[in-house]
Amino acid sequence: MEVITLTGVTDSATAKGEQTRELILSTALRLFREQGYGKTTMRAIANEAGVSVGNAYYYYGSKDHLMQAYYDLLQDQHREAVEPILATEKAFVPRMTGVLRTWLDVSAPYHEFAGTFFKTAADPRSPLSPFSEESRPARDASVEIFRRVIDGSDLKLAADLKTELPELLWLLQMGVVLFWVHDQSEDVRRSRALIDRAVPLVDRLLRLTRIPGVRGVTTDIVTLINSIKP
């Protein structure tokens, strides 16, 4: 049997398996969206996909791994959706605001079960932890977005700050995510408000770093952050 895979490569050895893998993942994501993570059982996923429970475990080591796969998908979507903004906007505030709002948009369908997601992510031993080794590729890709936000903008920054800022903005995004997870307002209005008000503040803060008395503290903060990295 020969099947054309998504990458266009013909690979008769694994084609069948890949099809099953994708079938299981897409079924799982649909059920997660429809009924939430907690209420979706592995049996239901297997059932709906027309395979056995054991088969699902052959491809995904645990229910969490299915979520990890979803997370990777989300990151990809965000990266894509953000391109128009990075290409168009030139000022820091709209660039950053756009990137964060886009994240909300992309993640919207999953808000309902996001709680469970971040519950798992908070466990330092979980591969889903944003600080884990397994998440490094996704995290690096995310930080890269923020590097582009800065590089393409009108911000004038000291060299050391410019190096660290992408990671700091990534941390800010983590904060927004944390707020969003807890946000029960209609249409996550409050999360949007937070973004719209916080980003201009960050902008002002960054411009403050040019004041002599402030510069020293900034340097020290950057140094501290560097020292606590693993």
Next chain:
Amino acid sequence: MEVITLTGVTDSATAKGEQTRELILSTALRLFREQGYGKTTMRAIANEAGVSVGNAYYYYGSKDHLMQAYYDLLQDQHREAVEPILATEKAFVPRMTGVLRTWLDVSAPYHEFAGTFFKTAADPRSPLSPFSEESRPARDASVEIFRRVIDGSDLKLAADLKTELPELLWLLQMGVVLFWVHDQSEDVRRSRALIDRAVPLVDRLLRLTRIPGVRGVTTDIVTLINSIKP
């Protein structure tokens, strides 16, 4: 049957039950400490305590509730352990540093299973979430500590900042906790280093707020924080 309870009140109606409740909790905490949260089963707890599984559930609605109970205990211990520092130290830096280091000390025996703890706490629907309604008493008590840290210190602050600062310091503690959970260094040396370097920085930042150009941004930050509170 009549039993003297911990509070010294004789209460024959509930005395027996309270004894069982305490027996279950202490047994659970011991097992958590000895083998970690994940490896401690409800059956093991019941077994070790000499009661039935259902009995444990009669007093604690879930395994998580046993952890919640532990958390409350921890808070109490911290509050007590912090008194000498608040009574002795007068400068902001040693006061704040002392409070944070004490938290590390009190929590040390549970570092091994802290990951699981904060995993549960990260779920916004969990009663253990530091932002949940159920946690309000513990949170308020914790914020109160930081209010005292500020009030008893030599800091000179604008009124609005002084009102919000306790909660901000509480947030800083949450950050330290997050770092600590992930900290695998021997004797959590890195967490201690973080505290020792971060607190003086906070001190300098707070003194900066008196510079005219900085004052405005500070006010706006305080306003923003107020606006995102529930």
Next chain:
DNA sequence: CCCCACTCTTGAACATGTTCAAATCTTATG
């Protein structure tokens, strides 16, 4: 065409958090 090695699939079995109806114990009241 046959067979070996490998991939893939199955479903029963297991572990553990949780529920619940029934049994037992305790206390207040006549």
Next chain:
DNA sequence: CATAAGATTTGAACATGTTCAAGAGTGGGG
């Protein structure tokens, strides 16, 4: 004391994530 009402306790049953030994399918080499 006898009894009803309520508190406490029990253990079997249930739901669901996970494991695993065995079977089925597949493809290349002889």
